[in-house]
Amino acid sequence: MERMADVFRKTARLIARGEIEGDLAKAAGTNTDGDAQKALDVIADEAFMAALAGSDVRYYASEEQDSVVELNGQGGLGLAIDPLDGSSNIDTNVSIGAIFGIYPAGPDGDATFLRPGRELIAAGYAIYGPQCSVVLTVGDGILKFVLDPETQEFVQVASPAGVGIDSAEYAINASNYRHWTKPVRAYVDDLVAGAEGPRGRNFNLRWVASLVAETHRILTRGGIFLYPSDAREGYAHGRLxxxxxxxPIAFLVEAAGGMASNGSDPILDIVPDELHARSPLVFGGVDKVMRVAGYHELPDEEISALFGNRGLFRA
Ligand SMILES: O=P(O)(O)OC[C@H]1O[C@](O)(COP(=O)(O)O)[C@@H](O)[C@@H]1O
Ligand SMILES: [Mg+2]
Ligand SMILES: [Mg+2]
Incomplete structure (x- = not known):
């Protein structure tokens, strides 16, 4: 964690200097997943790999690498990392970050990561925003650290305790509405219907387009996040x-007292079939995530009904 903290510190400084350092959002190639890479995606990936060489990290699985990289044959850990999350926001001065999960090393690279998230031993993220903060868990409860710009030390502060708050905020990229499945549309229709709809209250939409920023907000003051599967080509399992x-986000959210699913089943029970496998992701307060699962179980006549006629979820 100390080596990772050093990368967080240096990346926060690089981002704070922005264009003084050059164009951090400059196109830099394409990763295995077909995502366009930006300069900062590559810089962050290389910085983590360099910082962890010779550490206890044996296997390194990154969004920016085709396959698992073996860093230190003697190491006992596997690190899964999104070195730069929220790439579309690099040049907009909006919060971006890094997401990580740590497993005990398995017999080989793939076996270390193609296992249920429940076997993680630690997970967390760094967020590069107005503050640089790190939020992490080693399994029970979460810890938060803020980078002091004066001393460059990470200082532990009170843990966020907001995931259970009865917030009226939801996060989803609503421009994909027409591509969603019926249960997701019905769920969002009922939120949008507000006080006049079956939920009987008004809701508020937030979409930053940086998973770390949505996670930070939800851990701090509640709400729900959805990136569902949709009918666009390549989105049959969502984007994330x-x-x-x-x-890693599911492990953190559960440790904070929340819940994370793919719409129906817990994320932490899913075994990825490949390193870059995608999954729909829904997380936030337990009651909210369970409500989304409820919409997936509704009979077709209920799900197709206009919100005014959908009886089951009337508040
Ligand atoms: O642009 P979209 O489809 O709304 O997707 C936004 C999502 O994509 C991501 O940026 C994907 O992460 P990367 O930037 O690491 O590829 C998430 O942080 C965010 O939640
Ligand atoms: Mg990401
Ligand atoms: Mg990324």
């Missing part, structure tokens, strides 16, 4: 990747 995005 299980190994280094969904599982």
């Amino acid at each position: 990747r299980l190994v280094y995005e969904c599982a």
Whole structure:
């Protein structure tokens, strides 16, 4: 963690200097997943690999690497990492970050990461925003550290305790509405219907397009996040990747007292079939995530009904 903290510190400084350092959002190639890479994606990936060489990390699984990289044959850990999350926000001065999950090393690289997220031993994220903060768990409860810009030390502060708050905020990229499945549309229709709809209250939409920023907000003051599967080509399992995005966030959210699913089943029970496998992701307060699962179980006549006629979820 100390070596990772050093990368967080240096990346926060690089981002704070922005264009003084050059164009951090400059196109830099394409990763295995077909995502366009930006300069900062590559810089962050290389910085983590360099910092962890010779550490206890044996296997390194990154969004920016085709396959698992063996860093230190003697190491006992596997690190799954999204070295730079929220790439579309690099040049907009909006919060971005890094997401990580740590497993005990398995017999080989793939076996270390193609396992249920429940076997993680630690997970967390760094967020590069107005503050640089790190939120992590080693399994029970979460810890938060803020980078002091004066001393460059990470200082532990009170743990966020907001995941259970009865918040009216939801996060989803609503521009994909027409591509969603019926249960997701019905769920969002009922939120949008507000006080006049079956939920009988008004809701508020937030979409930063940086998973770390949505997670930070939800851990701090509640709400729900959804990145569902949809009918666009390549989105049959949503957008987010299980190994280094969904599982670490799910492990953290559960440790904070919340819940994370793929819409129906717990994320932490899913075994990825490949390193860059995707999954729909829904997380936040337990009651909210369970409600989404409820919409997936509704009979077709209920799910197809106009919100005014959908009886089961009337508040
Ligand atoms: O642009 P979209 O489809 O709304 O997707 C936004 C999502 O994509 C991501 O940026 C994917 O992460 P990367 O930036 O690491 O590829 C998430 O942080 C965010 O939740
Ligand atoms: Mg990401
Ligand atoms: Mg990324």
